[in-house]
Amino acid sequence: xxxxxxxxxxxxxxxxxxxxxxxxxxxxxxxxxxxxxxxxxxxxxxxxxxxxxxxxxxxxxxxxxxxxxxxxxxxxxxxxxxxxxxxxxxxxxxxxxxxxxxxxxxxxxxxxxxxxxxxxxxxxxxxxxxxxxxxxxxxxxxxxxxxxxxxxxxxxxxxxxxxxxxxxxxxxxxxxxxxxxxxxxxxxxxxxxxxxxxxxxxxxxxxxxxxxxxxxxxxxxxxxxxxxxxxxxxxxxxxxxxxxxxxxxxxxxxxxxxxxxxxxxxxxxxxxxxxxxxxxxxxxxxxxxxxxxxxxxxxxxxxxxxxxxxxxxxxxxxxxxxxxxx
Numbered sequence: 001x002x003x004x005x006x007x008x009x010x011x012x013x014x015x016x017x018x019x020x021x022x023x024x025x026x027x028x029x030x031x032x033x034x035x036x037x038x039x040x041x042x043x044x045x046x047x048x049x050x051x052x053x054x055x056x057x058x059x060x061x062x063x064x065x066x067x068x069x070x071x072x073x074x075x076x077x078x079x080x081x082x083x084x085x086x087x088x089x090x091x092x093x094x095x096x097x098x099x100x101x102x103x104x105x106x107x108x109x110x111x112x113x114x115x116x117x118x119x120x121x122x123x124x125x126x127x128x129x130x131x132x133x134x135x136x137x138x139x140x141x142x143x144x145x146x147x148x149x150x151x152x153x154x155x156x157x158x159x160x161x162x163x164x165x166x167x168x169x170x171x172x173x174x175x176x177x178x179x180x181x182x183x184x185x186x187x188x189x190x191x192x193x194x195x196x197x198x199x200x201x202x203x204x205x206x207x208x209x210x211x212x213x214x215x216x217x218x219x220x221x222x223x224x225x226x227x228x229x230x231x232x233x234x235x236x237x238x239x240x241x242x243x244x245x246x247x248x249x250x251x252x253x254x255x256x257x258x259x260x261x262x263x264x265x266x267x268x269x270x271x272x273x274x275x276x277x278x279x280x281x282x283x284x285x286x287x288x289x290x291x292x293x294x295x296x297x298x299x300x301x302x303x304x305x306x307x308x309x310x311x312x313x314x315x316x317x318x319x320x321x322x323x324x325x326x
Contacts, residue, residue, distance in 0.1 A: 229265030253296030
């Protein structure tokens with residue numbers, strides 16, 4: 001992936017890719033040259049989920065709409081981060097800057113459905129960039145590959161679950177939107193979206209998938225953004241009416257399942273695979289931990305924890321029974 005060396009008139013110097021989930025965002029490790037080369041992270045839009053970023057199989061009009069939609073998601077993430085920080089949610093990135101510049105990923109010419117087409121300068125030079133504080137550590141996906149992280153794994157993952165559930169409690173807190181009851185759903189929890197920092201400080205690094213839940217729907221532009229394998233079966237319902245905070249409970253369970261078993265749910269058959277809980281048996285987990293896994297991964301939302309607070313209570317109890325100070 002080719003990238004220029006600087007952005008914003010030379011203010012930000014890019015060094016390397018920090019995180020790329022292959023989804024709709026990529027994060028660069030960079031320096032702020034106007035502030036003594038302070039380290040920052042810069043997030044921008046990724047336009048597909050694979051190796052074909054140079055090719056849009058669209059007409060020019062379809063490509064323009066696709067680009068506009070994904071850019072609107074980054075704008076939405078900016079608003080979400082500002083709101084969550086104002087609410088005192090600390091386990092999410094802090095915003096330092098937001099600007100528009102030339103695109104790192106878009107090319108001028110693509111091969112579309114009806115032959116080649118060009119993307120104009122007004123699009124190529126209007127990419128949004130979200131500048132965030134520099135965070136240190138590995139994604140959970142990277143950490144799981146390290147033997148040192150897998151030591152005392154049950155304790156470590158329960159502590160992770162406690163912290164993520166604390167964030168979910170704040171995200172799910174109800175408020176009024178246009179006179180209607182509303183709350184947010186994170187929607188796309190997975191190991192690639194959790195940063196494991198020093199002293200196991202956990203941060204959610206991708207909030208572009210957060211959606212607003214209203215009584216009758218979840219809202220665009222993020223409604224339906226998910227990762228197959230981690231998403232619960234009700235994600236198959238296209239109307240989104242029946243999707244609620246228990247969606248996040250399942251994605252946390254699927255993330256823990258991946259961490260415990262080393263089985264990547266994305267590699268299992270089907271978009272909404274059956275996560276075989278018998279694979280946990282050789283680990284000899286504490287009965288309370290096993291109960292947490294069973295309940296969080298129930299295929300029926302009615303059988304899951306009804307709230308993040310309810311699940312967190314069980315996680316804290318499991319930690320206490322395992323002898324952890326909570």
